[in-house]
Amino acid sequence: MLNNFKFLATMICSQCGREIPDNSLSCNYCGKIFVTKRASLDRVDGATLKDKNVASLTSVNQAVKTANTEASAVTKAVQMRRFQRWFFYAVIGIIFSFGVFYVVKITNENTALISSLAGTNTKLNKTKQEMDEAQKQLAETNNRVLSSNSTLEEVRSQLTKTNSSLSSTIEDNRKLTEQVNSKEAELIKISVLESKSGAALRNLLLEAGIKIESDQIAKVKLGALDSYQGVDTDKDGILDEMEPAIGTDPMLGDSDSDGFTDSAELLAGYNPLGKGVWLYDAAIADKYKGKFLLQQVSNTTYAWYVSLGGLRYYLGSANDNFGAMRNNTYWTREIGS
Structure with missing residues (x-):
């Protein structure tokens, strides 16, 4: 009975x-694995515990040492399993979190894309309506253009006829102007040759002359300079x-210099x-052909004549009743040229 009490x-x-x-070998509550070594109580008929023999104790110590080593390995294995389990749970949790995040993100993007597509479809429909309206207006415009082209051809034909008539009229006017200028020059020439006094010539030129600025008369090329006295x-x-002129x-x-x-x-x-x-301007010379021009320099009025050849000739100043004109036979000879 006492043997079973142990x-x-x-x-x-x-x-x-x-x-x-x-x-x-392990705790039933927390799972800790261990091997204990204790002294066995041998109570047989009230006798005290006896020491085991040395050989048996050595064997027990060796067994305990081996058991401790195995228990340590088992403990490490259990801890590793726990670590692996929690690590697995953590990885699964992270993957799940990222999965949820991307699902939410994709859902939001899809929602925005659907909204954008709806807006784009609305704009496309509106653009299509505008294009239809524009095509309609373009067709109307083409019809008007075709009608205008027909009218334009008629106007062009009339303009061609008018231009032809106008060109003929311009040519007639040019010839008439040349004739008038020539006649005017001849009349002035006759007046010059028949003038008995310088005052009469002075009054004639001041009345017939056209005022012109110095920078304008300078653009008409000079005629001969060696015929003046x-x-x-x-x-x-x-x-x-x-020279002042x-x-x-x-x-x-x-x-x-x-x-x-x-x-x-x-x-x-x-x-x-x-x-x-010296910069000359043929347009100015053409404008004043056959004309007498009056140039004002300081307080002196100088007179010029532009021949039909486009050259200007000096006639003198009002101060001496345009003596250069009255005394220059070269000018009177060239006036009708």
């Missing part, structure tokens, strides 16, 4: 502190009285007052 002995679990049967102080081939210096034969006389530069088409050529 199986009722207990020990305390070092991990959870609960009582468990003696010699248990008078004083030429600087010996440049231009009369002293004519041209713009050159009556005291300098070479106004721009370039080595050429003023008259040589003018007749060659160069600027006697600076570098470069």
Whole structure:
């Protein structure tokens, strides 16, 4: 009876502190695995416990050591399984979270895309309606253009006839103008030749002359300069009285000091007052052909005549009753040219 009593002995679990049967290899409550070594109580007929023999104790120690090693390995294996289980749970949780996130994201994107497609369809329908309306208007415009083209052809035909008639009229007017200018010049010539006094010629030119600015008359090319009689102080081939009207210096034969006389530069088409050529304007010459022009310089009025050949001739100033005109037979000879 006492021999069976030893199986009722207990020990305390070092991990959870609960009582468990003696010699248990693991705790029934917390699962801790262990091997205990204790002294067995041998109570036989009230006798005290006896020490086991040395050989038996060594064998037990070796067994305990082996059991401890195995228990440690089992403990590590259990801990590894726990770690793997929780790691697996964590990975599954992360994957699930990302899955939920992407599902929500894709759902939102799909919702936005569906909304955008709906808006695009609405715009497309509106654009289609506008295109239909535009095509309708284009068809109407094409019809109007076709009608206008027909009218345009008629107008073009009429314009062609009108242009032909107008060209003929312009040519007739040009010829008539030339005749009038020629007759006017001849009348002035006769008046000049028959004038008994300078005052009569002065009044005639002041009445018939057209006022013109110096920069405008300068664009009409000069005629001959060697047919005038008078004083030429600087010996440049231009009369002293004519030089203020041209713009050159009556005291300098070479106004721009370039080595050429003023008259040589003018007749060659160069600027006697600076570098470069003298700029002429044929349109101005054509405008004033057969006309007498009056140029105001300071307080003196100078007169010019533009021949039908487009050259201007100096007639003198009002101060001397346009003596250059009265005394120049070259001008009276060329006036009708």
